[in-house]
Amino acid sequence: MSKVIFSNITKRYPGVAGATAVDRLNLTIEEGTLVTLLGPSGCGKTTTLRMLAGFETPTDGTITIGGRDVTNVPVNARNVGMVFQSYALFPHMTVRENVEYGVRLLPLAKGEMKDRVDSILETMALAQYADRAPARLSGGQQQRVALARAVVTQPKVLLFDEPLSNLDAQLRERMRDELRAIQLRLGITSLYVTHDQSEAMAISDRVVVMRGGVIEQDDTPLNVYSRPGTGFVAEFMGKANILRGTVETVDETTVRVRISTTVAFTLARGPRAFRPGEAVRCVVRPEHIRVDPDGAMEAKVRRVVFQGAHVEYLTEIEGQECVFLDSDYYRTGVAEVGQTLRLSIDSRPVWILPETETASMGKAA
Amino acid sequence: MTLASQATPSGRTAAAPAFLRNIVVDPWLFGIFAVTTLSVLVFAALPIFTVLKQAVVTEHGFDIAVLISTLSQSFVWESLANTLLLGATSALIATAAGFLLAFSATRTTMPGKIFVHGVALLPIISPPFVMALAVVILFGRSGLITRELLGIRNANVYGFHSLVLIQSLAFTPIAYLNIRGMLQSIDSALEDASASLGASRWTTFSRVTLPLVTPAILSSTLLVFVKSVEDFGNPMLIGGNFNTLAVEAYSQMVGYFNLQAGALLASLMLVPSMTAFLIHRYWVSKRSYVTVTGKPSAQTIRISGAVVVPLTIACYAIVLAILLFYLTVIYVSFTRLPGVDNTLTTAHYVTVFTAGFHTLSNSLLLAGIATPVTAIAGMLIAYLLIRKAFPGSFLLRWGTLLSFAAPGTILGIGYVSTFNAPPLLLTGTAFIVIAAMVVKNLQVGIEAGSNQLRQIDKSIEEASTILGASNTRTFFQITLPLLKPALFTSLSYAFTRSLTTLSAVIFLVSANWTLITVTILSQVETLKLGVAAAYCSILVFVVLAILALMQLVLNSTSKR
Numbered sequence: 001m002s003k004v005i006f007s008n009i010t011k012r013y014p015g016v017a018g019a020t021a022v023d024r025l026n027l028t029i030e031e032g033t034l035v036t037l038l039g040p041s042g043c044g045k046t047t048t049l050r051m052l053a054g055f056e057t058p059t060d061g062t063i064t065i066g067g068r069d070v071t072n073v074p075v076n077a078r079n080v081g082m083v084f085q086s087y088a089l090f091p092h093m094t095v096r097e098n099v100e101y102g103v104r105l106l107p108l109a110k111g112e113m114k115d116r117v118d119s120i121l122e123t124m125a126l127a128q129y130a131d132r133a134p135a136r137l138s139g140g141q142q143q144r145v146a147l148a149r150a151v152v153t154q155p156k157v158l159l160f161d162e163p164l165s166n167l168d169a170q171l172r173e174r175m176r177d178e179l180r181a182i183q184l185r186l187g188i189t190s191l192y193v194t195h196d197q198s199e200a201m202a203i204s205d206r207v208v209v210m211r212g213g214v215i216e217q218d219d220t221p222l223n224v225y226s227r228p229g230t231g232f233v234a235e236f237m238g239k240a241n242i243l244r245g246t247v248e249t250v251d252e253t254t255v256r257v258r259i260s261t262t263v264a265f266t267l268a269r270g271p272r273a274f275r276p277g278e279a280v281r282c283v284v285r286p287e288h289i290r291v292d293p294d295g296a297m298e299a300k301v302r303r304v305v306f307q308g309a310h311v312e313y314l315t316e317i318e319g320q321e322c323v324f325l326d327s328d329y330y331r332t333g334v335a336e337v338g339q340t341l342r343l344s345i346d347s348r349p350v351w352i353l354p355e356t357e358t359a360s361m362g363k364a365a
Numbered sequence: 366m367t368l369a370s371q372a373t374p375s376g377r378t379a380a381a382p383a384f385l386r387n388i389v390v391d392p393w394l395f396g397i398f399a400v401t402t403l404s405v406l407v408f409a410a411l412p413i414f415t416v417l418k419q420a421v422v423t424e425h426g427f428d429i430a431v432l433i434s435t436l437s438q439s440f441v442w443e444s445l446a447n448t449l450l451l452g453a454t455s456a457l458i459a460t461a462a463g464f465l466l467a468f469s470a471t472r473t474t475m476p477g478k479i480f481v482h483g484v485a486l487l488p489i490i491s492p493p494f495v496m497a498l499a500v501v502i503l504f505g506r507s508g509l510i511t512r513e514l515l516g517i518r519n520a521n522v523y524g525f526h527s528l529v530l531i532q533s534l535a536f537t538p539i540a541y542l543n544i545r546g547m548l549q550s551i552d553s554a555l556e557d558a559s560a561s562l563g564a565s566r567w568t569t570f571s572r573v574t575l576p577l578v579t580p581a582i583l584s585s586t587l588l589v590f591v592k593s594v595e596d597f598g599n600p601m602l603i604g605g606n607f608n609t610l611a612v613e614a615y616s617q618m619v620g621y622f623n624l625q626a627g628a629l630l631a632s633l634m635l636v637p638s639m640t641a642f643l644i645h646r647y648w649v650s651k652r653s654y655v656t657v658t659g660k661p662s663a664q665t666i667r668i669s670g671a672v673v674v675p676l677t678i679a680c681y682a683i684v685l686a687i688l689l690f691y692l693t694v695i696y697v698s699f700t701r702l703p704g705v706d707n708t709l710t711t712a713h714y715v716t717v718f719t720a721g722f723h724t725l726s727n728s729l730l731l732a733g734i735a736t737p738v739t740a741i742a743g744m745l746i747a748y749l750l751i752r753k754a755f756p757g758s759f760l761l762r763w764g765t766l767l768s769f770a771a772p773g774t775i776l777g778i779g780y781v782s783t784f785n786a787p788p789l790l791l792t793g794t795a796f797i798v799i800a801a802m803v804v805k806n807l808q809v810g811i812e813a814g815s816n817q818l819r820q821i822d823k824s825i826e827e828a829s830t831i832l833g834a835s836n837t838r839t840f841f842q843i844t845l846p847l848l849k850p851a852l853f854t855s856l857s858y859a860f861t862r863s864l865t866t867l868s869a870v871i872f873l874v875s876a877n878w879t880l881i882t883v884t885i886l887s888q889v890e891t892l893k894l895g896v897a898a899a900y901c902s903i904l905v906f907v908v909l910a911i912l913a914l915m916q917l918v919l920n921s922t923s924k925r
């Protein structure tokens with residue numbers, strides 16, 4: 001019904017010669033799912049979202065909602081809801097008037113109008129604030145008014161542009177879960193923009209990692225974290241060690257990669273083809289490395305940062321940097337700079353990337 | 366090579382629809398834009414260009430000989446020189462007086478600041494020639510001071526000296542408000558820092574305070590200069606043989622029916638006005654060191670003691686002079702025949718409300734119509750310029766700027782010559798008077814609206830459109846209510862100016878539609894000073910009452 005498809009969408013802003021904000025983007029948002037656009041500042045997330053809203057016109061390509069081409073449909077005729085970063089509540093109206101605003105523009109009977117508004121205010125726990133001005137609400141309450149106002153018109157698609165960035169850390173997590181719960185309950189197709197990777201993973205059905213106007217990877221939260229398509233995605237989705245190595249042997253089910261004289265992994269091969277002797281990169285998350293007196297790997301400590309729950313070590317393994325966390329320090333003691341540690345790596349979650357990246361990398365995963 | 370040849374066609378083909386889409390998306394708003402722009406061009410730009418054309422082209426076509434013969438007449442250059450001399454002198458004196466008031470009010474322990482502030486604002490809300498009237502009454506041939514007090518028989522009040530006095534006093538408030546705003550927005554921490562480094566009070570003043578307010582001083586000088594060039598009422602009443610361009614243009618037009626000379630003189634007015642205006646807009650205002658935050662920053666008053674005494678005396682001299690002039694006008698409005706028969710009477714008011722009632726109600730009606738039109742159009746144009754980049758926006762921007770910068774005289778003459786034949790036969794109608802009032806006062810609303818719009822989060826309007834509202838609805842239901850402070854600024858300004866304006870409308874009034882300011886002028890000319898004073902008093906009273914009412918409405922609606 002309201003599946004969203006971006007086909008070959010390109011956006012160049014006039015006047016900014018040569019700069020392409022979004023470059024031939026193809027993206028599908030399945031009915032009822034929440035897709036997050038994630039990426040560093042300036043990568044084109046907001047631009048993509050605003051093209052779906054209709055605030056920006058694509059330079060090229062088409063956008064469809066539920067099979068209808070909306071590329072040239074004006075904003076107010078798209079039936080799309082949006083929660084803004086600044087909430088953008090109408091300051092001269094009460095909470096009820098804010099929520100009512102969009103409903104009044106629908107061809108509804110008076111009674112139904114009131115029912116809808118009342119029920120959404122109830123759902124969002126806003127009934128008692130209905131007659132307040134938005135300025136006299138807390139940040140979280142304002143956020144809920146913004147959400148209520150966006151969904152009360154029953155839009156086909158719901159858009160969020162960094163909706164939680166104005167909230168403090170604790171409230172942020174709570175609101176994040178609330179947003180997701182309501183999205184699931186209403187089953188509304190949603191596009192969510194953020195640059196916080198943990199927020200993206202927590203809230204989404206799919207995470208789309210963007211960089212410089214193109215999609216790096218479009219995948220489930222689990223996959224973008226544990227099976228990153230590119231080194232960029234691996235590093236953007238949290239701390240990652242990218243260790244260079246060489247393929248030693250390949251058989252039916254496994255591949256063996258040597259990182260250094262003391263370190264080698266044997267991994268499940270997956271769908272990819274590897275040649276013996278091929279140079280590769282291994283993505284190793286810090287949490288999969290631990291201090292182990294019996295470990296095969298030797299690492300020289302370069303920096304030690306005590307962080308309370310754990311100690312973060314920056315070490316060197318035959319010229320390659322490797323970061324890991326030790327949460328067992330109270331038993332083994334904290335190592336000092338210059339000391340050599342023996343480590344072991346849980347090789348099951350290690351992910352192998354080719355030496356060089358190609359444009360099709362994201363899709364290979 | 367291949368990349369470039371691929372990129373260009375796709376960029377080009379899509380650019381045209383995107384460019385047109387702005388229009389297609391909201392045909393209503395584009396329609397409003399088109400109508401507004403066309404109106405501004407017809408009622409602001411066209412009349413001015415008509416005058417410029419008339420100045421060089423007669424009914425026999427362009428004739429350099431006619432132009433040269435007009436230009437070689439001494440009155441042209443004399444009135445130009447007079448205008449510049451008067452403008453420069455008034456600008457310097459008014460700015461100095463304005464600075465004195467502003468500095469004393471913000472930086473010293475001068476007593477009675479509210480009183481000083483209140484009186485200093487009086488000239489802003491009244492027609493400038495209230496002062497001229499007062500001067501005639503006080504210092505004229507049968508003046509209350511010259512003859513009654515000093516016994517001087519043939520005092521000559523007319524001429525340059527009186528004009529300078531009047532304009533300086535009348536325009537001091539402009540400089541005062543301007544400089545005061547700047548002084549208030551300078552964080553006094555800067556001055557404290559200087560003082561804490563051991564600088565003397567004089568060093569702090571001359572090395573820190575003065576450089577910081579220099580932009581405001583320059584800007585005030587230019588603004589007063591423009592005002593003085595534009596002023597018609599005072600030079601007309603008090604100038605005597607000292608003719609300025611505005612007066613000379615009027616007498617050529619109305620006295621000698623010399624259209625070409627009138628147009629030429631009016632066009633000459635454009636030179637100093639536009640020059641000062643452009644310098645102000647593109648040079649002075651860019652050189653402000655102070656970022657105006659909208660909130661006055663922390664102010665500590667630290668100048669006290671002996672220095673305050675001379676400052677206070679000077680300030681009080683200025684405001685008492687202003688007050689004396691206004692009280693004189695009120696007193697005379699209740700006097701049978703000032704200087705001859707000083708018995709008190711309400712006869713003049715009776716005259717105003719009987720014989721003069723037509724004028725009074727005309728003025729209120731026309732200003733009453735022009736005011737909301739000006740204010741709403743100002744907000745609308747600000748919205749169109751700031752939020753919607755329709756193709757052709759620059760026409761709108763420059764059209765309104767031109768009408769603001771151009772003196773009223775050229776606008777008035779332009780209206781008479783542009784709208785005197787079908788399809789735009791408007792002379793003698795109420796419409797032409799209202800149009801002149803609107804066009805002349807539009808820019809203040811546009812400026813206030815634009816500044817406020819820049820501070821309103823754009824996504825509030827986006828939220829409205831994405832909820833299904835058209836741009837037109839969004840403007841009226843969301844943007845306009847949020848622009849309320851700017852709207853009220855514009856309403857107050859438009860009302861005050863529409864009711865007190867003279868220089869443009871004097872060319873446009875007719876037997877059916879006449880205005881109070883024009884009537885006052887003719888009453889003074891025929892030395893019916895009592896009636897003129899009664900009109901002035903009523904005018905000031907009405908303006909004050911309406912302003913107070915608006916403030917009340919604004920305050921009561923912004924409480925929630």
Ligand SMILES: Nc1ncnc2c1ncn2[C@@H]1O[C@H](COP(=O)(O)OP(=O)(O)OP(=O)(O)O)[C@@H](O)[C@H]1O
Nearest residue numbers: 013016021039040041042043044045046047048195
């Ligand atoms: N109105 C505009 N005019 C010109 N260039 C723009 C405009 N808006 C965005 N850009 C440019 O387009 C690119 C993408 O911007 P966009 O706002 O989509 O990034 P973003 O991913 O949302 O970044 P952030 O995380 O900082 O919000 C940037 O290089 C930006 O400078």
Ligand SMILES: [Mg+2]
Nearest residue numbers: 045046047193
């Ligand atoms: Mg953004």
